[in-house]
Amino acid sequence: MSKRKKGKPEWIKETLQMSDNHGWNSKPGYKIFVAGRGAVRFDVPQDWHFEPDEKSFCFHDAPPPNDDCRLEVSYNHLPENDWSLFPLAHTVKKIAIEDRRDVIEQSEVTTLKRQTARIAWIQIKFIDPNENREAYSRICVGLGSRIQCLITFDYWADQAEKLTPVWDEVMNSLVLGLYIRDPRTGFAMPD
Template sequence: MAKGKKSNLRWIKETLELKPDHRWESPSGYKIFVANRGAVRFNVPQNWVFEPQEKSFKFLDQKPPKDDCCLEVSFNQLPPNDWSEFPLKRTLRKVIDEDSRNVIEKSKIYTVQRQTARIVWAEIKFIDTQAEPREAYSRICIGLGSNVQCLITFDYWVDQAEQLTPVWDEVIRSLTLGLYIRDPRTGLAFPD
């Protein structure tokens, strides 16, 4: 179990032994990512490589330069407020419309309604030209709930969609915002 916290623009990783009666549960083959005591939480494949960035967290299927996909998350703690009227769909549409890559398709915007969060996501298909032209997908999610806003992106090759789409599905299914963890050794959560 690792937990990170920010101090002077550096993340600190701490490994703790879980108690025998811990409440952490994830599907087989996945591990649980928790940022800032539970501000953001979701499941990622167990064997993926974790790379903390200055303002985000990246998960890669392999160590670079052999990686074929990248899942990245950033989040903001918002001041207490009623964020229920914030235009999530319009914001996501703007992000997609302003994407600077060679976009060849845009999906509709999907909405996931949770008891304590609103989540929207969409997909673009683009031509990646870094090495040789190759079709790729980018899925983009904005979540807002419990005074936490998150942005999750997932970039992968079109020809790997069959194996990687379930990863995205699990991230979205397990995405939890603002469920804070009192003791990371037990996984006992408390609401914001």
């Protein structure tokens, strides 16, 4: 687990001993990523390289520059409000339309509804100018429990068969605003 020192962009990695009856579960071959004590949680392949940044967290299939993909997540705490009316699908579509890359294809918006969250994502295909190679970018915005997350996943088009299941698992396991009192147990705080 990584924790950010107050006022500084450096991170401290801390390893904790898990309780024998901990509540953490993920699909075999995956590990659980949790940010903000449960503000955002999802599963990523267990052997992926992790890089915390000042305002986001990145995962790569190999340490850069030898990677073929990048999964990045950031999140914000939202003020008390009725976010159920926020035009999530429209917002994701607008993000894709305004993308500055050489977009050659755009999917329809996919929406998911969870007990405490709404999620929308879209895929664009573009030509990477440095490699002159086709690539995909998937862009997700999630809202729930006064948390807004942005998840992006960029990967080469010829790696789609291998990497699409990773995105599927991130989307299937994404949970927002389920806070964890003690990371050694994995049990959520009571409401």
